[in-house]
Amino acid sequence: MDYEIFELGDVALQSGMTLRNAFLAYKTYGTLHADKSNVIVYPTWYSGQHYDNEWLIGNGMALDPQKYFIIVPNMLGNGLSSSPSNTPPPFDKTRFPPVTVYDNVRLQHQLVTQKFGIEKVALVTGWSMGAQQTFQWAASYPDMVERIVPFAGTAKTWPHNFVFLEGVKAALRADAAWKNGWYTEPPTTGLRAVGRVYAGWGFSQAFYREERYREMGYHSLEDFLVGYWEGFFLKKDANNLLAMAWTWQNADISANPMHNGDFEKALRSIKARAIVMPGRTDLYFTPEDNEYETRRMPNAVFRPIESIWGHFAGAGVNPADTKFIDDALKEVLAQQAVAVP
Template identity: 70%
Template sequence: MTDYKMFDLGDVVLQCKKTLRDVKLAYKTYGTLNAAKDNVIVYPTWYSGQHYENEWLIGAGMALDPAKYFIIIPNMLGNGLSTSASNCPAPYNASRFPDITAYDNVKCQHKLVTELFGIGKVALVTGWSMGALQTYHWGAMYPDMVERILPFMGSAKCSRHNHVFLEGAKAALLADVAFEDGWYTSPPTKGLRAFGRVYAGWGFSQAFYRHKLDMEVMGYASLEDFMVGFWEGLFLNRDANNLLTMLSTWQNGDISNNELFNGDFVKALGAIKAKAIVMPASTDLYFPPADNEFEVAHMPNATLQVVETHWGHFAGGPGTSPADIKVLDDALKGLLAS
């Protein structure tokens, strides 16, 4: 049994100039679309995440309340549910799966929203990490459709430092001989475990480890217990080729890298008409507030709200830090009420 549906997109010509055949976008909805079709929230997934790993931000009494809003979670291409390296037939299977951009993803999501549901206005787009990257794309690509955005712990463009981190994680995965250039017949577990250990130094902050929040709050018995139980466990459940697909999407994230803006990043930021709260974490090692400060300075209707936290990038993660979730939820409530 599955708890999601598939939207058939047919053949999609990607930014990389390859045609992906019979593309399917997995999605799940929460709540009911009202008669005016003006209670819509789009909430894209994050790196390696699937829709059910977004559900921690949805609930009765929360900003994303299904009793009030019609919430759509589209799964990113490459995440294992939507068309991905792991489920695509030859010839674009496995390591031949093409590069996918956030622009490709959002164009497909826009078709889902407009063609399947007949929606012309979106009250809010929000998302964490790569979900934030897609949020910025929604605002820049469809400025007359999107009324509000709240990207959290993410950016509109992958920084050079962020790119370098991802190269380290990728190298750890590729170094496993069992990876076999992407044509593995069983999971390259050594590479996946190494991938998780590279991630471990970045997903949470120095302060998180200094205060031993992995043990004191998350309940792990030791640092090694956390490294194996949380980080290795997280990526052992993922397909290696899918991880590489989404890693490429992340590295090539840039709201201006398309025919609309031709690489003019400031112009792309200026095109976002939506009322925006941009919410970084003070200790995020991927997306430091300084990157978002630049973005907000060039967005016409945006404010910066920094979450002061020890939890680093995972201040916006899948339900890990209740205090930070409340700050986020309160910001979402305020933005939706505006």
């Protein structure tokens, strides 16, 4: 096991349910300075686990473990932290309680403060749902978070993104083997179908037109659909995917007692210096949604990733996009933190 566990005990969630004996799986990279000034929090994404974030961590990169103490907390529902697949009855499988992004970040804050005694975070960054958690960190703890770089993710799930996820969920639930979440064998037909649905959204039209999947080692469109997309989702647990989809669909940095649903107020409350980086051709976390959000944040720059790799411009699969993200992270880390009154 290459990660550690932070025990949370019984956690009261926003839904009114209790996540009993809750725990976060996390991994750290680098060494915490004595003054605890070199902390980066880098949350995971939809179905991703900590090792899926490691493409952006390395010597000479912005997230350099020789300079920074990088904490990667695994999102609830991802199979390593508390999830439908590892929670005992009666809250197992389809009875796993609904968890919000706000819940996730509140518990990650406990990890950061209680386990490590950290009071300031130099940077929070993340891709996709990791970006949603990044925004939430900045809105929930504005005096703690000095910088953020959310990439290919928004501060809330906008309606079209919600609808996209309805298609993903429906494909999975249509498999008779799913058995309303009480399956004993993986619903592989549904998982393969999720891959096919997702394939049309994850990359752009131009990506497919130019057959860029060949750069990833696939020799035809069908080879890519089976080898990459079906292969990707066959490794996942169906109930975990559905739990995280609920978290994703209900993401909104203002849906909590701090901001009481006032989204504009929540955006204005973010004090962190920010570079907001959508993928220019992202089909569900759209640049238009991010541009709206960035205009309402006091210290934010809008900088799209000019790429035809769609949402996956932020996934570490295209070297040019990875360099663009890494350069932005280096830039923001070189800047002074915004002075907090």
